[in-house]
Amino acid sequence: MTDEIVILGLNYGAHDTSACLMKNGKLIAACEQERYTKQKHTRDFPIDAINDCLKKANMSINDIHEIALSWDPKLLQEENFENIISPSRKNFKIKDLKKLKELRSQDFNLENFIRQELNFTGRITSHLHHLCHLASCYYPSGFNDALIICHDAVGEIDCSLMATASKGNISIFHRGNQWPNSLGLLYAAITDYLGWKYNSDEGIVMGLAPYGDDTQFIKSGEKTYREIFKEIIFPDEFNYEIDRTW
Missing domain, CATH: 3.30.420.40 (ATPase, nucleotide binding domain)
Structure with missing residues (x-):
């Protein structure tokens, strides 16, 4: 040994x-x-x-x-x-952040x-949690050069990580979207709203997503689903803000 x-x-x-x-x-x-x-x-x-x-x-x-x-x-x-x-x-x-610390x-x-x-x-x-995600994708992939991106509910505090990879080395170029500005948490909220279990059944919603049409109007007929989500998610180049009043 x-x-x-x-x-x-x-x-x-x-x-x-x-x-x-x-x-x-x-x-x-x-x-x-x-x-x-x-x-x-x-x-x-x-x-x-x-x-x-x-x-x-x-x-x-x-x-x-x-x-x-x-x-x-x-x-x-x-x-x-x-x-x-x-x-x-x-x-x-x-x-x-204090709330997140309390949770863990x-x-x-x-x-x-x-x-x-x-x-x-x-x-x-x-x-770093998200770096572990990126490594688990890149190293078994067989690719020499890659752009690797992670978005989930939350890592330690950040909710996303972006990096380039080349010749076995991973170079982070963006860390951001600090909790609770999280696409993963938003996905969990939608999963719960649809009647499934959050932090569990998001994969079901992901599987159904290709069958959806975001140009359809919501039941009230006032706005499309795409317009609704534009009121919830405010993106810039790499980061985004989540309107938590929803």
Whole structure:
């Protein structure tokens, strides 16, 4: 094992918790916690997924050189707020960011929690959530050069990330759309409005989207669906604002 670098990747702190195991850059195993607990989109610590990854690789926690986390909890610490939020929007943003911190408060001592749960004494690293999304798309894609874009509900605080990739290197050129200005949250709201479960069934709405017609008028007949959404989403070159009064 001396010449091998073994990394345990963890997705914990939000929905669909999971684990994966990589040896010398090669994926050995990947397991999702809900497969063991039968709880869809579980947020539980993925202990069963971790144990199964280790079992599949015939390893123990002592064989792990590093645990890599799929988001950076330090970005939500109170003392870092002033360094993260846009200076021109601090007054109205700080309340939103404190709410986001409260929602994830159980994760702020994440490193200590993981060490206790796994009896792990090695290195633990945190990685920007959206960069993990981009990497998971680019590296298996087979493309040498690519434009890679991520929009989701929320990462740490940002809700989108844009980058270029070339020869195995990813270069970020835009981070923005700070929470709660999120296309993902808007998509979740529409999913809920249509009668499905938010943070779960957005894929159903996405599948139905090609069959829709945004030039159709809403029931009142006053505006089209496209006009309605133009009143909700205000885009510029890379960023957008969401009118939360809706």
